[in-house]
Amino acid sequence: MDKILGLITKEIHGFNKTLDTPINLDKGKESVLFGRDSNLQSIDFVSLIASIEQAVSDEYGKELSLVDARAMSQKNSPFRTVGSLAEYINEILKED
Amino acid sequence: MSNRIVLITGTRKGIGEELAKYYLAKGDIVIGCSRSVPEWKTSAQENYKHFQADVNDEKSVKPIFSYIRRTHGRLDALINNAGIASMNHSILTPMQSAERVLGTNTLGTFLFCREAAKVMKNHKSGRIVNFATVATPLKLEGEAIYAASKAAIVSLTQILAREYADFGITVNAVGPTPIKTDLIRGVPLEKMERLLARQAIRRYGVYEDVFNVVDFFLREQSDFITGQVIYLGGV
Numbered sequence A: 001m002d003k004i005l006g007l008i009t010k011e012i013h014g015f016n017k018t019l020d021t022p023i024n025l026d027k028g029k030e031s032v033l034f035g036r037d038s039n040l041q042s043i044d045f046v047s048l049i050a051s052i053e054q055a056v057s058d059e060y061g062k063e064l065s066l067v068d069a070r071a072m073s074q075k076n077s078p079f080r081t082v083g084s085l086a087e088y089i090n091e092i093l094k095e096d
Numbered sequence B: 001m002s003n004r005i006v007l008i009t010g011t012r013k014g015i016g017e018e019l020a021k022y023y024l025a026k027g028d029i030v031i032g033c034s035r036s037v038p039e040w041k042t043s044a045q046e047n048y049k050h051f052q053a054d055v056n057d058e059k060s061v062k063p064i065f066s067y068i069r070r071t072h073g074r075l076d077a078l079i080n081n082a083g084i085a086s087m088n089h090s091i092l093t094p095m096q097s098a099e100r101v102l103g104t105n106t107l108g109t110f111l112f113c114r115e116a117a118k119v120m121k122n123h124k125s126g127r128i129v130n131f132a133t134v135a136t137p138l139k140l141e142g143e144a145i146y147a148a149s150k151a152a153i154v155s156l157t158q159i160l161a162r163e164y165a166d167f168g169i170t171v172n173a174v175g176p177t178p179i180k181t182d183l184i185r186g187v188p189l190e191k192m193e194r195l196l197a198r199q200a201i202r203r204y205g206v207y208e209d210v211f212n213v214v215d216f217f218l219r220e221q222s223d224f225i226t227g228q229v230i231y232l233g234g235v
């Protein structure tokens, strides 16, 4: 989990340089990525999710899609916070 | 020598094979795919990498993009050429054929656009060229599913052009007239002639006609050209 969290935060740090209003990571796992309290534009969200997907895939040498039907239909979106995303990725990596 | 990284689908034969050879001869690095392994070779074979993959199968498509990212770190152009036709009266078209045509042409194109955009956005530049057909604007009887699958590609092209504009990626399509490949081998001559008669310029298309349009879309200066479909032959 810590490794995944590390990957996510690293991607966000890089990504923040391109944003007018960077994602605030002060709250650690609870830092909001997407949802009501987020000021991330949807195009930036798309871009960030794709970068994290690539980073995870490269690190674990495994093909994965973060945006699958399951993610899009989960009541508590896995993309809400840094922590929920890490958990979601962890779950996907455990499969098959 | 241009050394672009160009991904072309459906390179085993037909237009895809010729496109691969054409860009290899220009000095580009070409990555290709098809369900079976191609038999052709060129003098620039070391710049060609083939993947045996069905464009409609996400599991076998994803490794192509991981390979591109790992080996080249970027993708300059995607040419979504792979396609199949089902030329039959709709009443005689089994659901299985309809699904295969839509799966290969429409969903395959969608999947490659999506995955390519993820790689291209990292460099804020890229070119995507999709394959439409004159069967759509000419509303050809006997090609309902094929023309519909390609009409969907026109929609995808226009909308993805907008979605990907912020990433510096252009998305356009070329719509060939009949070109003598296996794709149209089964179509009766008399039907072909009626079709050619509906073009402004009444001849078969040749590979060079397609290269010309694709080249135009790929040009560096074409970064203000997106969401367009260019039909050959004046259709």
Ligand SMILES: NC(=O)c1ccc[n+]([C@@H]2O[C@H](COP(=O)([O-])OP(=O)(O)OC[C@H]3O[C@@H](n4cnc5c(N)ncnc54)[C@H](OP(=O)(O)O)[C@@H]3O)[C@@H](O)[C@H]2O)c1
Pocket: B009, B010, B011, B012, B013, B014, B015, B016, B017, B033, B034, B035, B036, B037, B053, B054, B055, B056, B080, B081, B082, B083, B084, B104, B131, B132, B133, B134, B175, B176, B177, B178, B179, B180, B181, B182, B183, B184
């Ligand atoms: N020729 C024409 O008159 C004409 C006119 C208008 C538009 N077009 C379009 O031009 C494109 C190329 O057509 P063509 O005439 O060159 O056809 P073709 O000679 O039949 O070649 C089709 C190519 O696509 C590959 N392919 C087919 N299904 C695939 C799949 N599921 N996954 C991966 N590769 C696949 C084939 O290789 P495998 O069999 O090994 O997979 C082959 O290399 C198509 O999109 C077609 O709709 C052609």
